[in-house]
Amino acid sequence: MDKVTLRVFRGAGNGGVEQDYEVPTFEGMVVLDAIHYIQQNLDSTLACRWNCKAAKCGSCSAEINGVPRLMCKTHVSDMASKGQPIVVHPLKTFPIIRDLVTDVSWNYRVSEKIPPLQLAPDAPNPLVMQQMDVDRIQEFRKCIECFLCQTVCHILRNHNAKEQFYGPRQLIKLANLDMHPYDTLSRREMIRHEAGVGFCNITKCCTEVCPEHIHITDNGIIPLKERVADEHFDPIQHLIRKLAGTDKKKK
Amino acid sequence: MTENYDIFEHDVLVIGAGGAGLRAVISAAQAGLNVGLVCKSLLGKAHTVMAEGGVAGALGNLDKKDSWEIHFKDTMKGGQFLNNWRIVEIFAKEAPERVLELEQWGAVFDRTPEGLIMQRPFGGHTYRRLSHVGDRTGLEIIRTLQDKAVSYGMKTYMEVTLTRLLKDGDRVVGAFGYYRPTGKFLAIKAKAVVLATGGWGRMYKVTSNSWESTGDGVMMAYEAGAELLDMEMVQFHPTGMVWPPGVRGLLVTEGVRGDGGILRNSKGERFMFKEEYMPEMYKGQYAETEEEAHRWLEDKDKNRRPPELLPRDVVSRSIYKEVLAGRGSEHGGVYLDITHRGADFIKRKLPSMYEQFYALGGVDITKQPMEVYPTIHYTMGGILTHPETCATTVPGLYAAGESAAGLHGANRLGGNSLSDILVFGRRAGDGTAEFARGVDYGAVDDQQIEEEMNLMLAPFTCEGKENPYRLTQELQEAMQEGAMIARTEQGLSKCLQTILNLQERAKNLHVDGSREYNPGWHTARDIRYMLKTSEVIVRCALERKESRGAQWRADYPDRDPEWGKKNLIASKEGDQVKISTRPLPEMPPELAKLFEESK
Numbered sequence A: 001m002d003k004v005t006l007r008v009f010r011g012a013g014n015g016g017v018e019q020d021y022e023v024p025t026f027e028g029m030v031v032l033d034a035i036h037y038i039q040q041n042l043d044s045t046l047a048c049r050w051n052c053k054a055a056k057c058g059s060c061s062a063e064i065n066g067v068p069r070l071m072c073k074t075h076v077s078d079m080a081s082k083g084q085p086i087v088v089h090p091l092k093t094f095p096i097i098r099d100l101v102t103d104v105s106w107n108y109r110v111s112e113k114i115p116p117l118q119l120a121p122d123a124p125n126p127l128v129m130q131q132m133d134v135d136r137i138q139e140f141r142k143c144i145e146c147f148l149c150q151t152v153c154h155i156l157r158n159h160n161a162k163e164q165f166y167g168p169r170q171l172i173k174l175a176n177l178d179m180h181p182y183d184t185l186s187r188r189e190m191i192r193h194e195a196g197v198g199f200c201n202i203t204k205c206c207t208e209v210c211p212e213h214i215h216i217t218d219n220g221i222i223p224l225k226e227r228v229a230d231e232h233f234d235p236i237q238h239l240i241r242k243l244a245g246t247d248k249k250k251k
Numbered sequence B: 001m002t003e004n005y006d007i008f009e010h011d012v013l014v015i016g017a018g019g020a021g022l023r024a025v026i027s028a029a030q031a032g033l034n035v036g037l038v039c040k041s042l043l044g045k046a047h048t049v050m051a052e053g054g055v056a057g058a059l060g061n062l063d064k065k066d067s068w069e070i071h072f073k074d075t076m077k078g079g080q081f082l083n084n085w086r087i088v089e090i091f092a093k094e095a096p097e098r099v100l101e102l103e104q105w106g107a108v109f110d111r112t113p114e115g116l117i118m119q120r121p122f123g124g125h126t127y128r129r130l131s132h133v134g135d136r137t138g139l140e141i142i143r144t145l146q147d148k149a150v151s152y153g154m155k156t157y158m159e160v161t162l163t164r165l166l167k168d169g170d171r172v173v174g175a176f177g178y179y180r181p182t183g184k185f186l187a188i189k190a191k192a193v194v195l196a197t198g199g200w201g202r203m204y205k206v207t208s209n210s211w212e213s214t215g216d217g218v219m220m221a222y223e224a225g226a227e228l229l230d231m232e233m234v235q236f237h238p239t240g241m242v243w244p245p246g247v248r249g250l251l252v253t254e255g256v257r258g259d260g261g262i263l264r265n266s267k268g269e270r271f272m273f274k275e276e277y278m279p280e281m282y283k284g285q286y287a288e289t290e291e292e293a294h295r296w297l298e299d300k301d302k303n304r305r306p307p308e309l310l311p312r313d314v315v316s317r318s319i320y321k322e323v324l325a326g327r328g329s330e331h332g333g334v335y336l337d338i339t340h341r342g343a344d345f346i347k348r349k350l351p352s353m354y355e356q357f358y359a360l361g362g363v364d365i366t367k368q369p370m371e372v373y374p375t376i377h378y379t380m381g382g383i384l385t386h387p388e389t390c391a392t393t394v395p396g397l398y399a400a401g402e403s404a405a406g407l408h409g410a411n412r413l414g415g416n417s418l419s420d421i422l423v424f425g426r427r428a429g430d431g432t433a434e435f436a437r438g439v440d441y442g443a444v445d446d447q448q449i450e451e452e453m454n455l456m457l458a459p460f461t462c463e464g465k466e467n468p469y470r471l472t473q474e475l476q477e478a479m480q481e482g483a484m485i486a487r488t489e490q491g492l493s494k495c496l497q498t499i500l501n502l503q504e505r506a507k508n509l510h511v512d513g514s515r516e517y518n519p520g521w522h523t524a525r526d527i528r529y530m531l532k533t534s535e536v537i538v539r540c541a542l543e544r545k546e547s548r549g550a551q552w553r554a555d556y557p558d559r560d561p562e563w564g565k566k567n568l569i570a571s572k573e574g575d576q577v578k579i580s581t582r583p584l585p586e587m588p589p590e591l592a593k594l595f596e597e598s599k
Helices: A031-042 A105-113 A131-140 A148-152 A168-178 A188-192 A205-209 A216-233 A235-244 B019-030 B068-078 B085-104 B137-151 B216-223 B290-298 B312-324 B343-349 B351-361 B416-437 B446-461 B468-482 B489-508 B519-543 B589-598
Strands: A003-012 A015-024 A061-064 A067-070 A086-089 A096-098 B006-015 B035-039 B155-158 B160-168 B171-179 B185-195 B234-241 B262-264 B334-337 B370-379 B382-384 B397-399 B566-573 B576-583
Touching (some): A015 A031, A031 A086, A031 B468, A061 A148, A067 A205, A131 A216, A148 A168, A148 A205, A168 A188, A168 A216, B006 B171, B006 B416, B019 B035, B035 B160, B035 B185, B068 B589, B137 B416, B160 B185, B160 B446, B160 B519, B171 B446, B185 B216, B185 B416, B216 B397, B216 B519, B216 B566, B234 B312, B234 B351, B468 B519, B489 B519
Parallel strands (some): A003 A086, B006 B035, B006 B185, B185 B397
Antiparallel strands (some): A003 A096, A061 A067, A061 A086, B171 B185, B234 B370, B262 B334, B334 B370, B566 B576
């Protein structure tokens, strides 16, 4: 394979067209290399985001042949088949700014609503935590905020329910805080209502596209659903908490 | 005025949203000031996310004998005593507190069996000193600081590039730039400004740096009259990926060697044991046999560290020499092998290296060695700052992190950059807060803004035909050839001539398209900074006629004690780069004594 055709979306919020570019290939080439080739040699106005080019920053998210992926981690050779062009589009769930760049500011606004870690006033410094007690939240903290999970989630993608559902990324952030051994703030009301954990119907699309291989649904969202259910829908637990007066505190 | 622009006001303006910038925001906000934060990319994407191995601070969680004094000594030695002793002293004393504070803010480091923060060995550090989270420590730190800073409600300007500092008389009173999405202009007035704009590794062809590292911060400071220190000191990290071509230069964390990674040449020799590569200063402190190095994996008290953990400048030069002598690997590097630690260990301690090689290079590092070669990584030189407050030589302007200089001397030790950004990010925030409380907003000069607007817009109407990307490539090739690991008078002079020619050609830059998110246009501004920064680097490298740390002059291969007593200062004098020397501040006797005791 000496050359490959990229079919790239060009345009802004008011519409656009797909444009074909022929790009020479080399061993190990990723889609971001091809985009850079276009910028440097064919059209210097092609807009895209990127930073680390090592799958660590989560900037170069796009939809490649219809699947949300990081451009820096997607090999051209895996995407090209039998003379078909590689189709590169911006993330579908967010408004287009230009070409491959979308307005992801909604994610930041939602993130700001989540109350930060609140340690117990008598928490030690340094904290004493065993590795096995932090394994699970360390998995969540691998998130690079590429928002691929947000773009693929059908609640946001097809139903545009951004007012009712925070999306997988923010649920993972909530799970991280909720499961921190020293955190004292209950965010369960937020998880249930504003964050809308109940909207997730466990199709696991988010887990499939996560470049950090975080088990978003199994390790994050499902336990959150269980915790909310424990708190609100288990009558015996509810009674015990009432009697013990612990219903305001986190276990 | 050419056109209208937005105008904002903040007590403190922080430029750059990596660890140093975010830490500065936190302390300025804690002081009750109104803070604006500008980032060229989205928030949380800055170069700090690329830091892998860990953050150095003498917590002594594993090695009780560790202390700030030993961290101080290691850092001075690693920097070949070109460091500012007071900056290093503050750094070594405050680093542990800054790391622990992150934990209180939500960072979750790997744990020791006692439930404390785990620390790993690294090049040039006497003890296990790097607090880490696998090999994604930078991500942990930037996310923690980001969440903390956001909780103070600072105003964040994402995807805004500032291109010029605004001055009122001698004082910096704000900055001017453009929004990437719209291409429209804005000015931000501030009582004090922190530059936390990171390094400038983008001038080289093989680099571990992103598009952002173009030297705009350091050049804005230079243009505003700030003094720059030891700009010739550019770090070549020993281990960048070499194959396939698309990932050339991508970083391979020093954590691989910290966790026992072995360097071999094509003949299978563990070449770091060769006597010729062991610097006098480190003799007797490293394992002398492969058996001892192997035993060190299990018992760090009774055995010495393997020589793969010598400082970065030493290991980089050794790899360079091995490849030059024809003992390189298939694709022109050397082999780095961690397979003997077993798949479970590797996947747990080096998960992102495993993923990076597997996904991008098609190599399973639990079964095969990696191929590595030095890559541009870090800039020790930068803006001259005051040790206590991070003030530059221009009133109202502060600098912290990689854009500042003085901590690392001629070579930075791994792990010291993450604690650098914490310690001096905080101090810069405090320093600006103090300054901002005592002054009012300065006056913004329309003429400065008009000049910058015209400079920015010129490529759209210029009739020249120079392409910003082509110029960038030519510069990168020239720097790679003339200002890399092995430098000579001849090579540097040729490189300087190329840079000066490119500067002339840059007057004829032309770009097409609109101002909305137009990367060609952005590159046209970046290349001016890159050319000027490169000129300063090369002029300083020509001036320092000795080999010390990252500055290896093949025509002056030895350290010169006279050069060891002075820093190089670069500043703007009209259109010329003025270069002068300045004696290093003298270390007080109680600190100097530390080095005698160890002998």
